Amino acid sequence: MRTRLAIRAHALLERHFPERRLFLKSDTDTRFIRLKPATQLIAFSGTAAVIAWTIIATAILLMDSIGSGNFREQAKRDQRLYQARLNDLASERDQRAEEALAAQDRFNSALEQISVMQSQLLAAETRLREAETGLGVVQATLRRTMQDRDTAREEAQALSAKLGEADGPLPGTVSAAANQAALDFMSAALEQTAAERDEVTANAQDALTQAEEMSLQIALMHDHNDQIFRQLEQAMNVSIKPLDKMFRAAGMSTDRIIDQVRRGYSGQGGPLTPISLSTMGEEPSLDAGRANQILNQLDRLNLYRVAAEKAPFAIPVKASYKFTSGFGYRRDPKTGGRRMHSGVDFAGPVGTPLYATADGVVKHAGWQSGYGRLVKIQHDFGIETRYAHMSRIGVKVGQRVSRGERIGDMGASGRVTGPHIHYEVRVGGRAVNPMTYIKAAKNVF
Known part of the structure; x- marks a missing residue:
């Protein structure tokens, strides 16, 4: 059985790879090399394998080169896009920094205006209290003077009635000339008292007029202060929100950061110390509360800026x-x-x-x-x-x-x-x- 298979395989090889002879001729001799079908099959298979390996390797290298080229081009495009984005972010960052500086300048200017206006408000409150006190004194003096005037009139009327009833000198009384002199003195005193009363009344009316004018000025000043406070509150919100958002975007707890920075910067005094606009030991006014709130926000803004310098932003x-x-x-x-x-x-x-x-x-x-x-x-x-x-x-x-x-x-x-x-x-x-x-x-x- 094996012999038959070998014969058939040899016949198949003879059909496709017939036996060949390779002659080698020299000047003196001629030789040949006999190439059997099996030898030719082995040589053909080896050559085909080498050619196939060469084709496959070339295809793989070509595909890898094409893929690498596409990857590099994509990477370059991504880098260019990222660079453009970074440039845009840098420009936007510079713009926000300029806006923050401008807001800080506006806040400083407004704070100076508030200081001046608060000084004026304190002076106006002092003048108003002095006017109210003076008006009370004038009214008390006017009431006392009017009582004295009424008493003097009653005494003068009683004295005149006694003088009219008497035909001659009254026993136990002074002479008519003395009585007339006393009456003239009392009349002059009454006229002087009436003049002083009229002057005091006029002064009181002037004080009331000035008080009304001061009240109007104080109301206008309150309106102006309210407008300034609103602008300052808006400016503080615009300044604090980006910093708060920045820390939260970085995954940092803002409350913990503020507490930690405040412990390291705990000194007090100066323009950020809470203020009180009361001069009589009273509770702080609404404006004082709003001013203190703005100062607290400004303190938080400064703490944020200190923290931002300590984090790698x-x-x-x-x-x-x-x-x-x-x-x-x-x-x-x-x-x-x-x-x-x-x-x-x-x-x-x-x-x-x-x-x-x-x-x-x-x-x-x-x-x-x-x-x-x-x-x-x-x-x-x-x-x-x-x-x-x-x-x-x-x-x-x-x-x-x-x-x-x-x-x-x-x-x-x-x-x-x-x-x-x-x-x-x-x-x-x-x-x-x-x-x-x-x-x-x-x-x-």
């Missing part, structure tokens, strides 16, 4: 840069495997200045494996920022830095494929997306 690069990698899992540029990228990358020329994104204290400044030249800055609220792959470090451990202060230069130290800055934000030791803070501040700074 800025970008570490101010010069031109290219956003090359985001936060999260990505394809490792060195090994090609999937790996967690715990920060964001901004590419630029070697030597590009790098800046601290918030106030803090340098806790590390030196070489660290993988990171290369690395700077770690500890901030308030349990936040830490890292700046890796630097070419030069410009700070020392323990040094206190402010937001926007230069800490070194961009480079390509450590495990990198090119010059860039690897920027990390860690909260409680856990890496978070730095773009959360940067995007949260897009309408504020």
Whole structure:
């Protein structure tokens, strides 16, 4: 059975690959190489396999090249869109900063006007109380004078009646000439008292007129103050809401932040101290309450601004840069495997200045494996920022830095494929997306 199969296979090979002879001729001799059907089949199969492998490899490389080209073009388009968006955000941030400064200037001007007007209001209240007191004294004096006048009239009438009934000198009385002199004195005194009464009445009427004018001025001043307070309240709402929204967008508790900052800045006095517009130990007026509320909002605004300087809401690069990698899992540029990228990358020329994104204290400044030249800055609220792959470090451990202060230069130290800055934000030791803070501040700074 096996012999028959071998004969049939050999016949099939003879049909497609007949035996051939390859002659090799030299000057003195001629030789040939006998190519059997099996040998030809093996050579043909090997050649076909090589050709097929070449075709498949070429197709794979071509498809990979086309796919890589499309991916690079898409990445470039995304980077251009992101760069345009960042430029728009920077322009919008500058515009909001200008608006905030303008609102702050308007608030300072309005606060000065309020101070002047409150001084005028206090003076008007003092004059009104003095006028009311003077009017009371004048009225009391006028009533006493009128009583004295009525008493003098009754005595004069009684004396005149006695003089008319008597024909001669009355026993126990003075002479008629003395009585007439007394009567003249009383009449002159009554005329003087009447003149003083008329003068006091006129003065009282003038005081009432002035009091009515002062009341009208005070009412107008209250209306003007109400308008100013409304404008100030609106300005404070416009100023505080973006900062409050910024902290909430970054996932930070505003109440906890305000309490923590207030504990560090607890000194009091000066223009932000609550005021009282009462001069008689009374309860603060409605205007005083509104003014105190505005001052409290201004204090909260200042605390927000202090907190904003201590949280990483800025970008570490101010010069031109290219956003090359985001936060999260990505394809490792060195090994090609999937790996967690715990920060964001901004590419630029070697030597590009790098800046601290918030106030803090340098806790590390030196070489660290993988990171290369690395700077770690500890901030308030349990936040830490890292700046890796630097070419030069410009700070020392323990040094206190402010937001926007230069800490070194961009480079390509450590495990990198090119010059860039690897920027990390860690909260409680856990890496978070730095773009959360940067995007949260897009309408504020």
